[in-house]
Amino acid sequence: MQCDSHIHIYDRAFPGSQPGQGGAAGFVDHADVAAYREVQARMGTQRAVIVTPRIYGTDNAVTVDAIRQLGIDHARGVAVLHPDVSDTELDALNEGGIRGIRFTLYTAKHAAVSFEMVEPLAHRIAELGWHVQLHWTAEQVVEHRALLARLPCAMVFDHRARLPLQTGTHHAAFGIVRELAEAGRAWIKLSGPYLDSAAGLAARYADITPMARAWVDAVPERLVWGSDWPHVTETHQPDDVMLLDLLADWAPDDATRDRILVANPAELYGFAI
Template identity: 60%
Template sequence: MDVAYPHSSGTRKPACAAPAGACDAHMHVYDRRFALHGSPDAMVDNATAADYRLLQQRIGTERTVVVQPRVHGTDNSVTLDAIRTLGTARARGVAVVRPDVSDAELERLHAGGIRGIRFTLYTAANAATGFEMVEPLAQRVHALGWHVQLHWNADQIAGHAALLARLPCTIVFDHLARLPLPGALSHPAFDVVSRLRDSGRTWIKLSGAYLDSKTGAAGGYEDTTPIAQAWVRQAPERVVWGSDWPHPTESAAGKPDDAMLFDLLGGWVPDEAQRRRVLVDNPALLYDFS
């Protein structure tokens, strides 16, 4: 019998089987029990940790990284609760904080499974943080062994190259680094990120294929393959995969097929052993899974 999955089109399971311990390194939980920030229109209903468990059953992942969504601002209670619900041995989180966050709060977040902080600055709308906060916060979380996760557009990455080079901690770029398609490899941001990756502390999330693809689902997001494969070739030990569920940028009627997105990884990383590295070994290292 077909099963409907919240915020996910289609009902089939992926053709590509997830290895044991596979991690979805980028998803969000929305829950009205917790404080909202900015426009309430950005709220996504039926996207709790319990709803996400249905997606886990569909794609076969066992570990999860919960990324604090913009609509919940800097109240990371929703993410901490999701980590507990999904299981502290199998879930980690990425928080959003501001420079006035106390050391005690950072320690509390760490104990709750947080291993990084995110700066969602690709658009200024409802942003809880700013570019001026990146460096001081990076200095503080570096002492905890955390990383900074950046959802910036390609022009922002290129324009802040000097800032990025100064950061002391690990850097994780969201969604293939949001390079424009076609022509991703020729954008100045590609060289900026490539130089950072040469330093050995910069990672890429193989996620969000639908965000910049021009071919779209009808074309199998095939135009994302060259940039995804370029990131994998550069440093296969520093890429992770994420679903981006519940796909908050997409309309309720236009949610992507998560089985298709998971199978897309098979084209991006056709070697099975290397794909296991992307799904299991790499996220275990980056997110401190035992």
């Protein structure tokens, strides 16, 4: 079963509230489980990993409910938490299909977590077999390389480790993340090509291809793919089938694509093969 390893669900039953803003600010309509099922049918994927959106802060109820709707055999989740989370809540989240916690720190604006929270939480979740998912800039990866070396759990780097277009694989972050991946400690998500592309949608984000291929060449056994649906950063929405098709440009070999879409996410998220 092929897995879309990075999506977000927004549900009016869980309106959310972004820090510093009231009500449902930042809410995305037509991005609930029913809407995603239509996308999933078009792409031909059968599994999904749901990442709690920023507007929900540390309330992960929407993600756990989406896992329930999609079915625990077909869905997993990544939560956002603070170090004061109770053991009881961690156990409940684990039972509900959560397998990691995310630290979105590429910009301080509206961040629900901090760098100081990473290590304490990593120790809390290590015994559950969870990972930390890091949406950091490449510069932040370099700055915090000592922290990364100390973490007792696996790491997942969002959106190709956000290597900047100008330097690409020559950036020091590439070597740091690659070494962690080669040691079996890290994974990289091939997702969000629009986040760093200057070529844009019209050119199918072609300027991201060399960096994506570099990851495929370096550590194909440590990669997963994600659509990043519903693409909340984008004014011009990409077609999700096209985004999946990009993987064929990045990983032309059928066996490698199968590893990225099936075997790797099964290992990382605990799906049955």
